Amino acid sequence: MKKRAVFLDRDGTLVKDSGYFHDAERVEFLPGVIEGLRRLQSAGFLLIVVSNQSGVGRGYFPECDTIAVNEKITELLKKEGVRIAKFYYCPHAPDAGCACRKPKPLLVARAAKEFGVAITSSFFIGNHATDVETGRAAGLTAMFLGSAAEAASAGADAHAPDMRAAAEEILKTGSRRGGRFAVR
Numbered sequence: 001m002k003k004r005a006v007f008l009d010r011d012g013t014l015v016k017d018s019g020y021f022h023d024a025e026r027v028e029f030l031p032g033v034i035e036g037l038r039r040l041q042s043a044g045f046l047l048i049v050v051s052n053q054s055g056v057g058r059g060y061f062p063e064c065d066t067i068a069v070n071e072k073i074t075e076l077l078k079k080e081g082v083r084i085a086k087f088y089y090c091p092h093a094p095d096a097g098c099a100c101r102k103p104k105p106l107l108v109a110r111a112a113k114e115f116g117v118a119i120t121s122s123f124f125i126g127n128h129a130t131d132v133e134t135g136r137a138a139g140l141t142a143m144f145l146g147s148a149a150e151a152a153s154a155g156a157d158a159h160a161p162d163m164r165a166a167a168e169e170i171l172k173t174g175s176r177r178g179g180r181f182a183v184r
């Protein structure tokens with residue numbers, strides 16, 4: 001039996017992004033994130049993070065900083081009863097020509113294989129056009145966190161102002177192929 005999953009961008013989606021964020025001591029969840037994730041988890045969704053961390057490849061900070069931030073997020077969410085199945089990230093610079101940097105869907109595909117994810121009933125939530133592109137390329141329903149206008153210009157299947165609203169929308173309407181999101 002395959003499982004449904006919500007793939008999540010990290011910076012600017014789960015936590016405040018100050019630009020190349022890499023300080024585990026300053027992890028701060030955005031409004032609605034904990035409640036939204038809790039709801040999705042309760043509904044049976046696996047929670048999987050897919051993040052570009054080009055600050056590593058650009059030499060702005062070491063990879064251990066990315067790992068420390070991921071561990072801090074894991075620890076803080078655990079206290080809230082929320083479990084992230086796994087963090088996937090691309091550490092490469094944009095000009096490295098790697099296969100894993102979003103909007104390429106490789107990390108989603110890797111996670112889907114590893115966890116037995118039912119792609120067509122799963123989602124990608126992010127705050128950037130590349131997240132929408134990644135989700136769509138992977139065959140997921142792509143939800144944009146932001147305004148309707150931004151979501152439309154990014155080509156998103158759906159949008160929500162924050163994670164709590166995103167979770168409500170997902171629980172209410174189902175996947176792009178299974179529910180109201182079947183508009184495209």
Ligand SMILES: [Mg+2]
Pocket residue numbers: 009010011012013126127128
């Ligand atoms: Mg982001």
Ligand SMILES: [Zn+2]
Pocket residue numbers: 090091092098099100101
């Ligand atoms: Zn990469």
